[in-house]
Amino acid sequence: MLTLTDLMNAPAPASGWVLAQDCEETGLDPADIRAEMARRIGEMRDSIERGLSSDAKSITGMVGWNAKGLWDAPDALNAPLIRRVQAYAMAVNEENARMGRIVAAPTAGSAGTIPGALLGVADHLGIPDERLVDPMILAAGVGKAISKRMFISGAAGGCQAEIGSSAAMAAAAVTELLGGSPRACIHAASLALMNTIGLVCDPVGGYVEVPCVSRNAFFAVHAVSAAQLALAQLESFIPPDEVVGAMAQVGRMMPAQLRETAEGGLAQTPTGLAVTACMEGRQPDEGGGMIELPMA
Amino acid sequence: MIGPVMIGPSSSHTAGACRLGLVAHHLLGEAPRTARIGLHASFAKTGRGHGTHLALVAGLLGFLPDDPRLPGAFAEAEKAGLKVEFHDVDLGDVHPNTAQIDLKGDTQSVMVIGSSTGGGIIRVGSVQGFKVDFDASQPTLLLRYVDTIGVIARVATTLAADGANIAALTCAREKRGGDALLAIELDQPLSEPALNFVRAWAGMAWTRMLPKLMDG
Structure with missing residues (x-):
């Protein structure tokens, strides 16, 4: 069974080892796996571009203008990397929320984190997309290692399982892109996971919109933070696979009301309940933007 | 873990639902004319607005989960002469994201029950009333x-x-x-x-x- 320890102890670069394992398992040629990954990076790129230029509302109308709003706003903090990473991540998730085309990574609800962090950092530093293929293959390997120990869905393990996995995958990818050793990459993943444990899945109305869109912005930055620490040789005190085990345990302890059922947390706020009530009479192919929120 | 490329918003409620529709599409083997789709548990409860209905119909028309025509599947069905009717159904102790599809063409008909188990992965549990268990990850x-x-x-x-x-x-x-x-x-x-x-x-x-x- 593939573990994070295996990846950490692999010869550098860690992505090369993941690729060799993939070839052995699928019987595919490494060039074909790389080409398919390059195509998916292109799909991510397209979804970012569409998301940054659109303010069309989502299915419910709760989101749709956040990525463009941030991208067009002045950079108040003078922190262009953070702004880029956040905007890219939300661009992908707002495309997702308006039924646009995205790449699940590992799920649709967490699809913005990896493109936000990896493509955001690459664009900030002027690194071309071809150099993202191998880090993205490592991200897939990290996701696979986590999924062997834990269900990667909000319904099974809470948001920690979805966004925690995507942040861990992104952290490892960014670390490898910037020259980190396999050990640094996996410690970045572990740091990201460790600081996501306990996060519940309480989407308003059950839709993949609030808090999912802004959450991807936050956790894309979270992944970059983890990479920054790991590249400075800081490590996760609890070994990576033990962190995965801890997260799986917390997921099992989490009540069903906080696992994607919209029966707790943000979904049960007065505003959350009003959104649910408003959407119940809606036809399945009706457009967004018709919700009338209760007066505050 | 990086993929599938898909139309949002949910890998289980959209991409998986589309693949269930595709199973029925391929098993019918001719142009579909009428579909009766029973939605169980979470598919019935939260499918509306996750695009589950649209994704199922897109699949019946042979569209893949990343087909940009997916959000307009109802209009596409009308163009293709496919009539679709949805109802809630209790299929007992099965995965919450399960659908029962009765699909008819001019000469053929097929009945499929399948579940979307997360990340776009499906499991087909019944074909023509017979118990089966496959995920369509292989021919x-x-x-x-x-x-x-x-x-x-x-x-x-x-x-x-x-x-x-x-x-x-x-x-x-x-x-x-x-x-x-x-x-x-x-x-x-x-x-x-x-x-x-x-x-x-x-x-x-x-x-x-x-x-x-x-x-x-």
Whole structure:
């Protein structure tokens, strides 16, 4: 069974080892796996571009203008990397929320984190997309290692399982892109996971919109933070696979009301309940933007 | 873990639902005319607005989960002359994201029950009322025939001669000597001549080669 320890102890670069394992398992040629990954990076790129230029509302109308709003706003903090990473991540998730085309990574609800962090950092530093293929293959390997120990869905393990996995995958990818050793990459993943444990899945109305869109912005930055620490040789005190085990345990302890059922947390706020009530009479192919929120 | 490329918003409620529709599309084998779709538990409760209805219909029309026409599937169905009706259904102790699809064309009909288990992955649990268990991650051969001694042996021999390796197999029947359904997951799809050879056997009522629907 593939573990994070295996990846950490692999010869550098860690992505090369993941690729060799993939070839052995699928019987595919490494060039074909790389080409398919390059195509998916292109799909991510397209979804970012569409998301940054659109303010069309989502299915419910709760989101749709956040990525463009941030991208067009002045950079108040003078922190262009953070702004880029956040905007890219939300661009992908707002495309997702308006039924646009995205790449699940590992799920649709967490699809913005990896493109936000990896493509955001690459664009900030002027690194071309071809150099993202191998880090993205490592991200897939990290996701696979986590999924062997834990269900990667909000319904099974809470948001920690979805966004925690995507942040861990992104952290490892960014670390490898910037020259980190396999050990640094996996410690970045572990740091990201460790600081996501306990996060519940309480989407308003059950839709993949609030808090999912802004959450991807936050956790894309979270992944970059983890990479920054790991590249400075800081490590996760609890070994990576033990962190995965801890997260799986917390997921099992989490009540069903906080696992994607919209029966707790943000979904049960007065505003959350009003959104649910408003959407119940809606036809399945009706457009967004018709919700009338209760007066505050 | 990086993928599938898909139309949002949910890998289980949208991409998986589309693939369930695709299973019915391929098993019907002709242009669909009417569909009755029963939605169980979470599909019934939270499917609306996750695009589950649209994704199922897109699949019935043969659209893949990343097809940009998916959000407009209802209009596409009307253009294609497909009438769709949804109802809530209680299928008992099955996965919460489960649908029952009754699909009819001009001459054929098919009934499929399947679940979307997360990340766009599906499990088909019933075809034409027979219990099956496959995920369409491999080409899957489905055969309905009159239960007689030696059918599975003949099928296995034919597959071997055609160079198609069996990955998994389920068989279910109504009663001894009644109708039986064999579902065989293969590493390679069966060739058209071999499929025609099997189709021509006495007692062979229905044959379908379902293509691989998952790309990871």
